[in-house]
Amino acid sequence: MPSGSRERFFSQLFPAGEWRRGREYAREGLISEACYGQGVWQGTVTGALGRYRVRIKRESGGWRMSCSCPSREGRCRHAAALLSYWLWEPEAFTSMAEVHRQLAGLSRRDAMALLQKVAEEEGELLRRLLAGRGKEEEKQVPLGKLLRLVRELGLETGSPWRSRQVWEERWANLLLAVEEELRTGAGGSKKKAWEGLLLLTEKMLGFIAGLSLGTVAAGYLLRLLEPLAAYTGEGMEVPPPVLGEFLRFYLRTPLAAGEEERFRALLCRLAAVAGREAFSSLAGFSPFSPSAAPSFTPSSAHSSTRADVACCEEEQLPVVRWVRLAGELWPPGSEGFLALAVWCLEDSRRLLPLLDFLEEKGEYREAKTLLQAGTDLFAGAGGRYLYRLRLAALHRALGEEKEALYLENLNFTERPGREEYFSLQRLALKIGEWSRIKPGVFRVLAGKAPVLYRELAAMEAGNFPGPP
Structure with missing residues (x-):
């Protein structure tokens, strides 16, 4: 098939991000010891944490790929790099037929000498092949070494773009390794892995702040929120300053609709596991500005739960985001929702997002009651018109x-x-x-x-x- 068609075909074998990074590796010439023949590709790819051996085989039932990188996923950027490199420079690959020809010409003595050299270089691989097991066993980095790698993670000197690229890959690989420890570990080892996850979170927050990544950082933080929400509990807690950074980013950063929904869902999952006090105990934390308006403080006679998340009068985006998140955390019918409603009834810019939220949830009667309670907020001809428009829509829905x-x-x-x-x-x-x-x-x-x-x-x- 034509080269363009082949590239499209190969790109569909990988996640879009992995194929893109793999192409970058190929163009930078980070592939060596490449070999190809009869639907088999082999090579070594230089990555951020070391050199990774990649093996790809096309079989009747599909594709089999393996890579020695920490991701433990065959269809990684290193496998993508090998195939992309083959598309770009097929002449750089040694022909498997040539290797077979050379092997066939060896005497028994030479073949034994060669096998001894293979044993010196790849003794474990040869042992498995002799035992009839061609599949490589996964090798985990010891937990202590893994934590040391996390602590030492930092930007390098040289090209800023290259330094950032290397850092991102190291961070991503270390995160995968830490997640594996969280999945398989128990007791003290699991808590050590949690410590590694928090260290990676702090590193990423510093990385984002240092490079002023802005909205690009959303993907990184969403990637972190998933394991944080999944493993919080049983003595493993997210420190309030870290929660504050996530909440501040969510409230203040323009996000795509899908990103905003994922952030809100993950923050709610985190609150469901850690308790709503994970956010409401951020007393004195202001994600908006120092010159903030009165804050929303849900409280209960049976609990010390309280929130002190203030709202800036000049910025509507944080207000809308906080109202929607607070509505999920303190749904209609809860005592916290009553406090949220009272706070929103102080300003139409708070009330309108809460009405939108209630209508999306089908809580039309609750929305109508709130709107009628906030009649005084809609002054002037324009305000009265908007009030009647919203109230009429709620009457229709009911x-x-x-x-x-x-x-x-x-x-x-x-x-x-x-x-x-x-x-x-x-x-x-x-x-x-x-x-x-x-x-x-x-x-x-x-x-x-x-x-x-x-x-x-x-x-x-x-x-x-x-x-x-």
């Missing part, structure tokens, strides 16, 4: 169509429009009120929107088609 019609008619009287007319007409026809309100509707149109009045009057007379 099946209270007459109440919705009354409010929508008031809004139409204030701001008549074509779309508003047809929406009002459909609702009025549905409940048999159109003939009653129609004269008033057309009087408003004649006085405030004469062009629209003539269009709709002609439509009523049958001279124009109706709405689609």
Whole structure:
């Protein structure tokens, strides 16, 4: 197949990020000892933590890949690098047929001498092959050495881009190794692995701050939140300053919709395991600004749980994010939600996100009660219009169509429009009120929107088609 088609085919064998990094390795010439023949690729790839031996074989049932890197995943960036390098420079690969030809020409004595050299270089591999077991056994880095590698992780001198790339790979590989220890360890070893995870978290937070990565950091922090949320508990806790950094990033950083949802879900998982006090005990922590407005403090007569997360009057993004997260942590019906509602009723910029959250959860009655309690927040003509618009939508959701019609008619009287007319007409026809309100509707149109009045009057007379 053509080279472009082959590259697309190979790229589909790997996660997108692994294939991209593998291509970078190939272009930098980090592959050596490469060999190919009859659907088999072998080579050594120089990575951040050392040199990794990669073996790839295409079989009738699919692909078999192995790599000696810490990821323990065959379809890693090193395997991707080997295949990408073969696409770029196939002539750099020694032909397996040539190797076989040379072996066939060896005398018994020479073959034995060669096997002895192989035993000196790869004795364990040769032992397994002689025993009939070709699959390599996984070798874990001792826990003590692993923690030492984590503590020594740091940026190197030289090219900033290359230094960052090497650091990222080392960090990712160490994280995989620490996660493996968390999965398989027990007792003291598991707590040591947890210590390694917290060290990697602190390293990444410092890395993000030092390089001012901004929104690029979201992927790193989401990657960390998964094991933190999964293994918190049983004496393994996330320190409040670390929680504060995650919460601050979530509240203040522009995120894609999917990233925001993942952050909120993982933070809620963390709170479910560690207890909501994991966030509410951050007393004095202000993720918004030093000059903050009054804070939301859910409290209980039966618990010392409290939150002191303040809101900056100038920034709406943190307010919206905090309201949505707090709504998940203290859902409707809880005493914490009552405190959240009271706090939101102090400012329409807090109340509106809470109403959006409740509507998404189908809590229409709770939303209607809150909106009616916050009537005073909607001052002025624009505020009254918005209040009636939101309240009418809630009446509709609750099946209270007459109440919705009354409010929508008031809004139409204030701001008549074509779309508003047809929406009002459909609702009025549905409940048999159109003939009653129609004269008033057309009087408003004649006085405030004469062009629209003539269009709709002609439509009523049958001279124009109706709405689609």
